[in-house]
Amino acid sequence: MSKYNDHIAIVGAGIAGLALGCFLQKYQIQNIVIERNNNISNEGAGISISPNGIRVIERLGLLKELKKKAFLNTSASFFSEYEHVLTNPVNVFTSTRSNIYEILKKEYLKIGGQILFDSEVTSINKNKCEIVLNKKDRYKVKHIVACDGINSLLREKGQKNKNIYSGYSCWRGIIKQNINNVNLVMSPKSHTVIYPTAQEGYASFVGVIKKEKGFVDSWREKGAFQDFANDIIIPPDYIEAFKNIDLYRWGIYIRKPMKKLYTKNLTFLGDAAHPIVPFLGQGGCLALEDAEAFAYFLKEHQITKAQKYYNENRIYRVNRISSMSLNQGRLYHLSNKTFINARNRLMQFKFVRDMSTSFLWDYDFLNSKLNNFNS
Ligand SMILES: Cc1cc2nc3c(=O)[nH]c(=O)nc-3n(C[C@H](O)[C@H](O)[C@H](O)COP(=O)(O)OP(=O)(O)OC[C@H]3O[C@@H](n4cnc5c(N)ncnc54)[C@H](O)[C@@H]3O)c2cc1C
Structure with missing residues (x-):
């Protein structure tokens, strides 16, 4: 079948897939979102969106919607067991994942996007740029974007890529x-x-x-x-x-960090590219950032260049946040009393807190290394 020949096929209607769809619609780049379930997830679990993610939501024109469906936290309190360590100002929205999916889905459909529900991508042929849905329908597409989460089917199978x-x-x-x-x-x-x-x-x-x-x-x-x-x-x-x-x-x-976020005819976004431990609350925010970056490069360049620039723009940041998140777990779970006291003291210094939060939260794709990619 050839009806999606000119479409970017986005596999997965999660945060990465729906945000990418919204950006591509805005840039008038033909795309289709493919989701194995019969609707977006109604997952009630919580999610926090920090300023780097809020920036992306804002550029999608969805800040007003986010304000309606999320709570704006202006402070965060830290305790070491029952001892209060500090309360510091933050600017973080908290909500449920299903609310974030809903906001993105509503917008994507409103601006003309199309989601194929009940459609599981069961295999792909990278060389021919083809996807197979539900083991039977085969479609040739323009490019495949894996937004299919941590258990991504589209990542190469093999020992190195196991969860x-x-x-x-x-x-x-x-x-x-x-x-x-x-x-x-x-x-x-x-x-x-x-x-x-x-x-x-x-x-x-x-x-x-x-x-x-x-x-x-x-x-x-x-x-x-x-x-x-x-x-x-x-x-x-x-x-x-x-x-x-x-x-x-x-x-x-x-999963082990990827060395490259793309292969022939296939690009990875969100958890499919970099599933991380959630201790800095960055998985969803990175998925939003990935979507904005890849859509921008697709708007500016032909696909192979867009893939290369996307990779160069994102790989260092996503891999660094992945290891920062693991380190944060070690810090939270310290058991040696001397180290615990040192941690609690250090956390009270603003410059120490700023060292990690500024890398995470001050990031803005539009101020990143874009100029290097415009030639
Ligand atoms: C406990 C916990 C707390 C977290 N807290 C935060 C937080 O505070 N802040 C934050 O930013 N992030 C947080 N995260 C991470 C965040 O939820 C994820 O990083 C984010 O949801 C990833 O988005 P995604 O679009 O890549 O994948 P997902 O949201 O997992 O979406 C993948 C989609 O692909 C679909 N799919 C899969 N396979 C196929 C297929 N073969 N064919 C078709 N469709 C398919 C799935 O059904 C799903 O809809 C947390 C995660 C956990 C586990």
């Missing part, structure tokens, strides 16, 4: 609790993050534990309150909030 258990597992839930900022508790056994969602009176909770053998890699596995209470230090004020709610648990998996 690797990160050593951390996670509990999560949405609790009935009125809070109005981000709270993060560090402890050797677990670290926990609680922040408001857009729904008044509800907060998202994530508790991360170090565990030799991980929980399964599924966001839908439920766990029992007692197991949860054995794993996670729950501040006394919160215990009631956790009883009688759905608690989910899963293992956090990563």
Whole structure:
């Protein structure tokens, strides 16, 4: 079949795929989003969007929508077990992943985008630039963009590309609790993050534990309150909030960083390119940044050049944030008292905090190395 000959095929209607679709629609570049499920995910888990991600949302013209569906946190408080370490100003929206998907989907469809639901890409032929949907329908397309998440089918199979258990597992839930900022508790056994969602009176909770053998890699596995209470230090004020709610648990998996974010006829964005541990809250933000960058290069250049420039623009940043996120986990879970005291002291210095947050949060694609790529 040839009806998508001139289309960029975007595999996956997640954050990366939908944001890329929105940018391509704005640039009038023909594209189609392909999603294996019958709708976007209704995943209730929380997500935070930091200033680098907010910038992308703003340039898509969606800041107003984000404000409606997310909570703007102006401070974040850090605790070392029960000791308050610091509260510092931030500018971070928190919401649920399903809200972010919904905002992007609504916009993409409004500006004429097309999503093929119930369409799983079951194989591709890179040389011919063909995709096969649901093991039967074969389409020739102009280019394939893998936005199909951590378990990306489009990444080469083989030992090097297997998911690797990160050593951390996670509990999560949405609790009935009125809070109005981000709270993060560090402890050797677990670290926990609680922040408001857009729904008044509800907060998202994530508790991360170090565990030799991980929980399964599924966001839908439920766990029992007692197991949860054995794993996670729950501040006394919160215990009631956790009883009688759905608690989910899963293992956090990563992959070896890619050396190059593209191959022939195929480019990788978001978790398909760089699944990272979520300890700096950057996976979704990087997916948004990737989408803006690749769309921009596609607008300015023919595809092979766009791929090259996209890679040069993104590879250092995504791989550095991947290792920064792992280091952040080590810092949160320190167990040596001297190191814990040193960490808590250092965190109180603004210049120390700025060192890491400015690399993450001040990034703006339009001020990045663009000028090098315009020739
Ligand atoms: C506990 C936790 C907390 C997090 N917190 C944050 C946070 O605070 N801030 C932040 O920025 N990020 C956070 N993240 C990361 C963030 O959620 C992900 O990085 C982001 O969702 C990745 O977007 P994506 O579009 O690449 O992939 P996904 O959102 O996973 O989308 C992939 C899509 O592809 C579809 N798909 C897969 N295979 C196929 C196929 N073969 N054919 C068709 N469709 C297919 C899937 O159904 C899915 O819809 C967190 C992650 C976790 C696990």
